[in-house]
Amino acid sequence: MFLTRKRYIKASFTSLYRKERGSALLGVFGVLGVTTVMALTVTTASLHALGFSTSTRAGVEAEAAAEAGVDFAAANLSNSICQANYSSNTAPIYSVDISYSALQTSPGDTDNSWVAGCPSDLSAKRLKLVSTGWASNVGVAKNSSQDVRKVEAIYPYTPSPPSYSIIPSGPATYSYAQTDPTINNMVLTQGGSTKPSIVYRSGSATCTSASEITGDVILGGGGLTVTSGCTINGDLFTSGVVSVQSGEIMGNVNAAGVQGGISVTLATPAVVDGSVYAAGPVSISGRIGGNVVSGPVSGDSTFSNKSSVGGSVVSAGTVSAPAGVIKGTTSINRTGILTPAIPVAPPWVDFAYDPAGWITSTGSRYAVVTMTGCSSSNLNTALNTAQSSNVPIIVDTRICGPVTDFSHHDMILTSDVVILANGFNFQTNNIQAPSAPDKRLWIIIPDGVADSAPTCGVGSSATLGQHVEIGPHVNTLIYSPCAISNGGDHLSGQMYASSVNTSSEFVLIYLPIGLPSVNLSTGQHLAPSGTGVLGDRTSIRDLLVG
C-alpha cells in the first residue's frame, strides 16, 4: 500500500510537469528577477541614504557632546580644583583631557609647550582642553565616521596661589564697627606702592586737629565730620552725610546720605579740591575746586557769598547762589542723577589660629613656641627665643589669660614673628630689626568663631599704650576682634580690628602685610590650591579624529 501511494504522488508531479508547456513560469521567473533587482537597488539606496543621514545625526550629537565637555570642564576649572580629565558616560558622552602651557601665547602654528595634566605650579599661563565627544545614536550601515568628534579649546589661566599664601592686602586701618569716632592727631602715610585707606564697615568719624591722612576714607555705614587741621589727601566716601567745618579734602567727596534735607555741608574755610557728589542738597560756604552734583534727592542747594565752585553745579532740585560764586554752569531740576556709589567695606574675616596655616615660601612650617607658664620670666624667654630665631616663628602666649602684658619688652627681630594672645597690652615697647630686608610681625588675637563678626573673649582687651614704637625694618599687622585702645604710637604696617581708637597722636606708615589664607581687601578666604582663574576663551577648533 505504501508503494502504491508513492507511485501515485510521483505520477501526479510528472503529469503536472508535462502540462506546463507555456511561458507562464518563465514569465513568473522574469518578473521575480526584475522585482528582485529593483528591490535590491531600492534597498541599497535606502540603506545608503539612511547611513548618510544617521551619520550626519551622529556627527551633530558627537560635536555637541564634545562642546558640552569643554563647557563642563571650563565651568569646573573656574570654581574647583583642576582635574586632569573630565568625563561623562551618559549623554552627552565626552572625555576632556587637560594640558597646560607656561607660554602666554602660542609661539606659532606649532606649539610644543603643552604639558599633559593640571598645572603643578604657578607658571601656567594657558590651559588646553581637548574634548572627545561620542554620539549617543551612532551611524548605521557601517557609517561610523561621524560617531566621534574632537574639539580643542584654549583659555588663559592664572593658577591660584597656595592657600596658605600671605597676600599683602587690607586697608591701613579696618574697623568692623567703629565705636570712637575721633580721628585726632593721626598721621597716615604711604610706605609702599599701595595707596592707604581707612575703612570703617560701620560707624562714623570726626577728623580733627593735626590729622593728615594720605589715602581714601571709606565709611560704609556712617558719615564724616571734618574740623580744623584735618587733611584727607584722597577721596572720601560715606554712606552718611559729610560736614566739613574746616580742613581740606584733596580728592572728591562722595556722600550717599541725606539728613535734615542736607547731604554735604562745607563751612568757611573748608576746602574740597576735587568735586562733590552728594545724594541730596548741599550747603556750601567753603571752596570747591571741581563740580557739584546733587541728587537724586531734590531740595534747595545753597551757596553762600563766601563759597566758590570751580566747576559746574548740577542739581536734582534748585540752586541758590549769588552771582559769580559758581564758575561753570548751573543746571537745576535734573532727573536721572544717581546716588553716589560707595565702595563696599569688606566683611569681617574670622581668623582662627592654625599652625598648619603658617607656611614659609619654601613650604616649611613656622616654628612654634608655646608658653607653659605666664610669669615675666616665661614671657622673656619666649620673646627672646622669638627674636633670636633664624626661621619664622610663632609665640603663643594665650596661657596668660585674657590679656598678655607685653609692656617694656623690647625686641630686635631676626626673622618674621607671630605673637598670639587672647588680648594684649603694649606699653613702652621698641620692636625693630637691624636692617633690611624688613621683618614682619603679626600681633594676633585669634577669632575662632566663624560668624563674620569680631568675637572678643571675655575680659580680653587690646591696648597700645604710649611709647610703642614698631620699626624701622619691622612691618606689623595687628589683628584684633577686640577694640584697640591706642595711646599714641608709631608703627608701620596696618591694623585690622573691631574698632580702632585714634584719638591720641598716632603715626602709621601703611604697608600691607596680610594674613595667611585670606584676602583682607575683599574679606574672603583664598581659593584652595589647584584652582585658578580661567580667562576668556582665546581659541576653539575642531580636530581630526584619529
Added chain:
Amino acid sequence: MLTDSDTGFVGQKSKGFTMLELLISSALSIIILVIAGSVLIAGLRTQEASQSVTDAANTAQQIVRSIQAGVKNSSAISVSTNGVTGAQLLMTRTISSNPNSSAPSCQDWYYTPANGGLLYTRRTTPASPITLPNGGPAGIWTLLGSGVSPADLATGKVFSAPSGDRVELKFSVAAGSHPYVLINTMNYRTQSTTLSAPCF
C-alpha cells in the same frame, strides 16, 4: 523509472483545447500580464524616485558638511555675490584641524547657477588667496554637487554671512522630477579673533 502503467495515463488521448478554453486562458494571461506590468512599472518608478531623492539628499548633506567643517574652524568669513550672474563666492580663513598644528588655510566655496546649479570648493594650504580661474572652476576646483539652486527666491542667494560670524545656507538640490531636497541651516564660526589675511 516510471512507466505509463505507473502514471495511470495508459489509454488516454490528447484531444486539444476548445475555443472557449483558449479565450479564457488568453484573457487570464492578459490580466496577469497587465497586473505584473503595473507592478513592474510602479517598482521602476519607485526605484527611480528613491534613487533620485537619496542622491539629492546625499549631495545636500555633503555640501552642508563641507561648509560646516570649514566655517567652524574659520577666523573670518566673507561672501561676495555677482549681481548679474547670481554666482556666489563664500570665502573663509580657517584653522587646521591637525592637533599638532594651527596653521591657517584658505577655503572657498563657489556657487554658479550655470548648468543647473553647481557648487565647488577649493582649499589652499599654506594659506594663499584663492581666485576663480578665467574659464571657471570646472576641472580645477572640487565639485561638491549639482542641481543646486537658491531656496530663498527673494534674495536669490545660497550663502549669506550677515554679521561675519555665521553663514546662512538656504538652497535646494534637485531630485529629478521629484520634490527637491531643501536645506536651511546656519553655521557659526567659533574662533574668537577675526583674522582674514592672507585669504581675503
